[in-house]
Amino acid sequence: MGIYQDLFSGLNRAALIPFFVIGDPDTETSFELVKTAIDAGADVLELGIPFSDPVADGPTIQKADIRAMKAGMTPDKALAFIKRITDYRSIPVGLLVYYNLIYHYGIERFFSAFKQAGGTSVLVADLSIDDAEEIAPAAEAAGLETVFMVPPNTSDQRIRKIAEYTTGFIYTVSLLGTTGQRSGLSDLVKPLIGRLKSLTEKPICVGFGISTAQHAKDIAQAGADGIIIGSRIVKFIEDNPDDTDRMKKQLKNFVQEVAKKIAHL
Amino acid sequence: MKQKGRYGQFGGFYVPEVLIGALEDIEAGFEQYCNTSQFIEELDTLSRTYAGRPTPLYHAKRFSEHMGFEVYIKREDLLHGGAHKINNVLGQGLLAKYMGKKKLIAETGAGQHGLATSMAGALFGMETKIFMGSVDVARQNVNVHKMKLCGAEVISVSGGTCTLKDAINDALRYWTAHIDDTFYLFGTAGGPHPFPMIVRHFQTPIGIESRQQCLDQLGRLPDKVVACVGGGSNAIGIFSAFIDDPVVELIGVEGGGKGTDTDEHCATLVKGSVGVLHGAQTYLLQDENGQIHETECISAGLDYPGVGPEHAYLKDSGRAVYTAVTDEQVLDVFELFTRSEGIIPALESSHALAWLVSQKGKLSKDTVVVVNLSGRGDKDVSIVEQHRPML
Numbered sequence: 001m002g003i004y005q006d007l008f009s010g011l012n013r014a015a016l017i018p019f020f021v022i023g024d025p026d027t028e029t030s031f032e033l034v035k036t037a038i039d040a041g042a043d044v045l046e047l048g049i050p051f052s053d054p055v056a057d058g059p060t061i062q063k064a065d066i067r068a069m070k071a072g073m074t075p076d077k078a079l080a081f082i083k084r085i086t087d088y089r090s091i092p093v094g095l096l097v098y099y100n101l102i103y104h105y106g107i108e109r110f111f112s113a114f115k116q117a118g119g120t121s122v123l124v125a126d127l128s129i130d131d132a133e134e135i136a137p138a139a140e141a142a143g144l145e146t147v148f149m150v151p152p153n154t155s156d157q158r159i160r161k162i163a164e165y166t167t168g169f170i171y172t173v174s175l176l177g178t179t180g181q182r183s184g185l186s187d188l189v190k191p192l193i194g195r196l197k198s199l200t201e202k203p204i205c206v207g208f209g210i211s212t213a214q215h216a217k218d219i220a221q222a223g224a225d226g227i228i229i230g231s232r233i234v235k236f237i238e239d240n241p242d243d244t245d246r247m248k249k250q251l252k253n254f255v256q257e258v259a260k261k262i263a264h265l
Numbered sequence: 266m267k268q269k270g271r272y273g274q275f276g277g278f279y280v281p282e283v284l285i286g287a288l289e290d291i292e293a294g295f296e297q298y299c300n301t302s303q304f305i306e307e308l309d310t311l312s313r314t315y316a317g318r319p320t321p322l323y324h325a326k327r328f329s330e331h332m333g334f335e336v337y338i339k340r341e342d343l344l345h346g347g348a349h350k351i352n353n354v355l356g357q358g359l360l361a362k363y364m365g366k367k368k369l370i371a372e373t374g375a376g377q378h379g380l381a382t383s384m385a386g387a388l389f390g391m392e393t394k395i396f397m398g399s400v401d402v403a404r405q406n407v408n409v410h411k412m413k414l415c416g417a418e419v420i421s422v423s424g425g426t427c428t429l430k431d432a433i434n435d436a437l438r439y440w441t442a443h444i445d446d447t448f449y450l451f452g453t454a455g456g457p458h459p460f461p462m463i464v465r466h467f468q469t470p471i472g473i474e475s476r477q478q479c480l481d482q483l484g485r486l487p488d489k490v491v492a493c494v495g496g497g498s499n500a501i502g503i504f505s506a507f508i509d510d511p512v513v514e515l516i517g518v519e520g521g522g523k524g525t526d527t528d529e530h531c532a533t534l535v536k537g538s539v540g541v542l543h544g545a546q547t548y549l550l551q552d553e554n555g556q557i558h559e560t561e562c563i564s565a566g567l568d569y570p571g572v573g574p575e576h577a578y579l580k581d582s583g584r585a586v587y588t589a590v591t592d593e594q595v596l597d598v599f600e601l602f603t604r605s606e607g608i609i610p611a612l613e614s615s616h617a618l619a620w621l622v623s624q625k626g627k628l629s630k631d632t633v634v635v636v637n638l639s640g641r642g643d644k645d646v647s648i649v650e651q652h653r654p655m656l
Contacts, residue, residue, distance in 0.1 A: 051556065052425065052556040052557040053425065053430060053431075053434055053542060053543075053557050054434075055280075055281065055434050055437045055438060055543075056281045056283075056438075056441075057438075058438070059424075062424055062425075066425075069556065074554045075554055075555070076554075099279055099541045100540045100541045100542060100549070100551070100555045100557075101554065101555045101556075102555075103540055103541050103555065104540055104551065104554065104555030105554075105555065125281055126279050126280055126281055126541070126544075127279060128278070128279075128280065128281070128282050128285050129282070130266060130278070130285070131277065131279065148282070149281065149282045149283070150282065151281075151282055151283035153283060153286045153444065154282060154283075154285075154286070155286070158282075158285070162282075173282075173283060175442075176283060176441065176442055176444065177283075177438075177441050177442035178438045178441055178442070
């Protein structure tokens with residue numbers, strides 16, 4: 001069994017997976033915030049390397065990418081950052097990355113360095129299952145698990161193929177669109193979770209648009225193995241420029257609130 | 266997807282999973298409709314009666330005298346809307362109609378593709394949204410106004426560098442959330458498959474006509490065919506008909522901006538390295554970490570850090586040669602060409618003309634060079650005025 005499967009089957013509840021852009025708003029603050037999320041109850045981390053052209057992301061994550069890049073974050077520094085995190089706490093780290101960054105770095109070289117840094121899985125936002133062969137063998141060779149996205153408009157046939165290539169979890173995209181906060185959950189997410197469960201036994205983590213503890217609870221009740229919360233969390237950074245204490249306080253309260261809400265269902 | 270959309274190693278469809286279905290639909294629609302006699306006839310009628318095809322091949326005698334070799338101009342600038350962009354939007358707009366789509370979106374740099382798409386939106390009665398970088402909105406305000414007159418909504422994009430690449434990012438993001446009823450009318454022979462194939466297809470009349478016109482008017486093929494390259498749709502349109510004629514040299518001219526020895530240019534094929542952006546593996550202007558560069562060029566229509574994948578392939582295979590000219594060279598030839606011929610060329614197309622000037626004295630008198638004059642320069646007059654005030 002993989003690292004995620006072990007973790008999820010041992011939890012008896014949905015895993016809480018906060019997302020951060022590495023180095024947002026700067027390396028040291030980013031490190032403090034990720035530690036805060038771990039201490040407040042995160043089970044897994046989803047971390048992104050900032051990219052100049054993040055087409056799968058809405059405005060909140062785009063701004064985070066720009067902040068992190070302006071503060072000097074690079075793929076090499078991101079790997080060092082991940083090492084510091086996994087030294088602080090042994091926690092699974094899923095990486096979300098745009099293809100050009102690892103293509104440019106060298107896929108095998110990057111995966112091997114990420115594994116060395118304590119990384120668990122890779123998800124390439126702009127690489128579909130049709131091109132999975134460009135990364136899957138390298139991921140396996142490095143000892144990394146693979147994560148692929150499934151949005152609501154993916155056919156059953158493609159879901160089966162995606163499940164075959166997935167060794168980590170299926171990143172279930174709750175809606176048709178980009179990342180970002182939403183007031184309500186998409187009507188499409190529960191039917192999608194149901195469809196996935198009928199097609200595969202691979203773990204299912206749900207992300208995009210999950211903005212409140214109640215959203216998280218609803219998704220957990222629908223049967224998700226994990227809940228990924230990105231823009232809501234990144235927004236604490238955007239909303240409190242130059243006030244690290246407030247960022248940490250709001251982040252801690254929110255993560256604790258979500259953890260409590262999904263603790264006993 | 267039925268096809269891989271590869272040109273050698275280049276191309277492909279590197280997009281988030283959510284867009285795969287929409288690209289598959291367009292690939293299937295293209296296959297289902299575009300070779301039917303009904304579609305071909307309808308597009309042919311529109312091309313003739315709405316856009317103004319065929320365009321003439323004009324022997325620019327006075328300019329030829331300046332150059333010392335024979336220059337023939339493919340007059341895409343005479344098309345409705347003032348550029349070759351209309352060829353693509355009529356084709357894709359008609360495809361959208363056949364596919365039952367009600368809404369069009371498009372990205373635009375100089376505004377030529379945005380304007381052409383807005384015209385197609387009016388023509389086909391479709392709601393149209395144009396994504397345009399805020400920097401481009403400011404420097405191409407006349408085109409913005411024209412788009413609005415056609416009934417389109419112009420969305421000013423302020424992310425990233427506020428130019429064409431960011432307009433593409435936002436158009437892709439919008440499409441992700443509206444794939445059911447919206448057709449993304451991609452403007453250049455780039456982006457994810459099937460766009461490079463489709464845009465090439467609808468731009469091939471430029472090359473087919475030019476080749477036949479050379480045979481009819483000169484009794485032979487040209488020695489060289491020259492076109493400017495941003496994303497590369499006008500260039501692939503004219504190159505396509507000559508690729509199998511090894512005697513014809515193909516030259517693509519990129520935006521050299523302040524010079525390719527500076528950071529301020531958009532000469533992707535000349536100075537770039539291979540990577541993946543906007544769905545395609547191709548040459549890119551990127552930094553040592555794979556972050557995409559800001560580009561700089563006097564011509565908004567060339568101001569893009571990527572290039573269509575077939576051009577990347579033609580470069581590596583050696584079938585076409587790519588070079589760059591600077592803003593200053595472009596401004597010089599803009600004036601010279603307008604004075605010699607009474608034709609105001611677009612700054613984009615002026616890049617192709619500027620390469621000719623660089624060949625002055627190097628080519629024999631009887632050398633025949635065909636230049637694709639992809640657009641007219643009315644939209645650029647105020648920009649030229651800023652750089653070269655009339656005294």
